[in-house]
Amino acid sequence: MPDITTSVMKDGQDQRWGDLEHLRRTSPMSDAVLDEVRGRHIRCGDQWLIDFASCNYLGFDRDQEIIGAIEPAVRRWGTHPSWSRLLGSPRIYPEIEERLAALLEAPDTLLLPTATLIHASVIPVLAGSGHVFVEATAHRTVYDGCVAARGQGATLQRFRGDRPDQLDAQLRAVPSGSARLVCLDGVNSMSGNVPDVPRLAEICRNRGATLYLDDTHGFGIVGERRGDELSPYGARGNSVVRHTGETYDDIVLVGGFSKAYSSLLAFLALPTPLKDLLKVAAGPYLYSGPSPTASLATALAGLEVNERRGDAIRADVHRKTAKVLDHVRDLGMATPNVDGLPIVEIVLPDASDLDAVAGFLWDSGIYVTLAAYPLVPRDRVGFRVQITALNSDDDIDRLNATLTALCERFAVRRPGS
Numbered sequence: 001m002p003d004i005t006t007s008v009m010k011d012g013q014d015q016r017w018g019d020l021e022h023l024r025r026t027s028p029m030s031d032a033v034l035d036e037v038r039g040r041h042i043r044c045g046d047q048w049l050i051d052f053a054s055c056n057y058l059g060f061d062r063d064q065e066i067i068g069a070i071e072p073a074v075r076r077w078g079t080h081p082s083w084s085r086l087l088g089s090p091r092i093y094p095e096i097e098e099r100l101a102a103l104l105e106a107p108d109t110l111l112l113p114t115a116t117l118i119h120a121s122v123i124p125v126l127a128g129s130g131h132v133f134v135e136a137t138a139h140r141t142v143y144d145g146c147v148a149a150r151g152q153g154a155t156l157q158r159f160r161g162d163r164p165d166q167l168d169a170q171l172r173a174v175p176s177g178s179a180r181l182v183c184l185d186g187v188n189s190m191s192g193n194v195p196d197v198p199r200l201a202e203i204c205r206n207r208g209a210t211l212y213l214d215d216t217h218g219f220g221i222v223g224e225r226r227g228d229e230l231s232p233y234g235a236r237g238n239s240v241v242r243h244t245g246e247t248y249d250d251i252v253l254v255g256g257f258s259k260a261y262s263s264l265l266a267f268l269a270l271p272t273p274l275k276d277l278l279k280v281a282a283g284p285y286l287y288s289g290p291s292p293t294a295s296l297a298t299a300l301a302g303l304e305v306n307e308r309r310g311d312a313i314r315a316d317v318h319r320k321t322a323k324v325l326d327h328v329r330d331l332g333m334a335t336p337n338v339d340g341l342p343i344v345e346i347v348l349p350d351a352s353d354l355d356a357v358a359g360f361l362w363d364s365g366i367y368v369t370l371a372a373y374p375l376v377p378r379d380r381v382g383f384r385v386q387i388t389a390l391n392s393d394d395d396i397d398r399l400n401a402t403l404t405a406l407c408e409r410f411a412v413r414r415p416g417s
């Protein structure tokens with residue numbers, strides 16, 4: 001009798017995962033076990049590397065004030081609340097929810113452990129037996145939530161964020177009277193770019209649809225635009241809705257604390273009646289274990305630090321990112337990044353180079369996120385560099401020198417190609 005692995009492979013699934021599985025087996029940068037971390041320098045076996053794969057954009061993972069908030073909270077609440085949220089939430093939950101709503105200037109917020117759980121449970125509730133539209137480059141977890149909605153009776157169509165008129169036509173074509181949900185990334189997890197939220201929101205409002213935005217990468221980085229802002233990222237890091245000057249009318253915003261705030265926690269910004277509905281309709285509020293106390297404590301402390309020091313940190317991340325992006329452009333390398341955010345995607349013209357490029361970066365002591373198929377479509381295979389506050393100027397110089405050497409050795413995509 002074949003075991004389960006053999007059965008799955010026979011089913012043809014292995015072909016779908018083949019490239020990724022190959023990389024997992026052959027590249028030290030995939031499925032790595034890390035032995036030591038010093039800021040953004042990490043050791044894997046004997047090899048020290050500079051970490052450009054971390055999404056701890058604000059450096060809160062090593063912030064002494066934030067680390068110091070963990071022990072008192074654990075002493076008070078224990079290591080883990082253990083109740084599902086419907087059974088009981090330590091007071092720290094409403095404290096975070098209220099503070100977060102004030103920061104986002106949103107009507108209300110609801111905390112759940114991860115954005116993945118939110119998408120899987122909330123998208124099907126919002127879609128019902130209506131119509132879901134998912135943006136072609138939306139994060140896999142958003143897409144999976146949309147597929148779950150389809151499994152529960154909704155129809156599913158794709159659209160392209162850079163073709164809003166196409167979305168408008170798709171929305172116009174579905175029968176009126178049924179739910180319509182339009183799902184996409186806020187700051188895109190691969191390109192690092194900000195979508196045209198005002199245009200998309202306008203279309204959604206005109207067509208009776210709800211815009212569902214996953215700004216897991218933007219929360220803590222982009223924020224409201226102001227005359228006294230310290231960088232073009234805007235002020236306060238209060239996410240893409242405020243950054244693009246939008247309101248929360250007909251918009252449900254999802255964000256994660258797992259990137260900029262270095263905590264296992266995620267949220268929805270939403271009207272209070274919808275929050276109350278989700279308390280009984282969204283599975284994780286009823287059935288899942290909650291975030292650990294340490295994460296609740298670091299999220300709350302992070303909100304406090306963000307108010308006092310966030311803008312200065314963001315200005316520093318912006319400056320360092322600009323150094324990388326300027327260098328990439330000087331080298332004549334293409335990157336989809338046009339908004340200057342700290343996610344720099346480098347696409348390889350020949351996907352079969354990925355193995356060798358990964359080996360070269362590893363040998364040069366540079367640790368990045370590899371983007372292999374099927375994590376990305378075949379024409380987007382390459383790697384992604386993230387810049388965080390804890391990457392020093394020396395780290396940035398090392399990265400830039402390595403990119404120069406990489407250009408000499410490998411074919412790179414040129415702008416416009």
Ligand SMILES: Cc1ncc(COP(=O)(O)O)c(C=O)c1O
Nearest residue numbers: 114115116139189216256258266
């Ligand atoms: C855009 C986006 N959404 C969701 C997630 C998953 O977030 P979480 O860890 O909160 O499930 C990620 C993680 O990489 C992401 O990049």
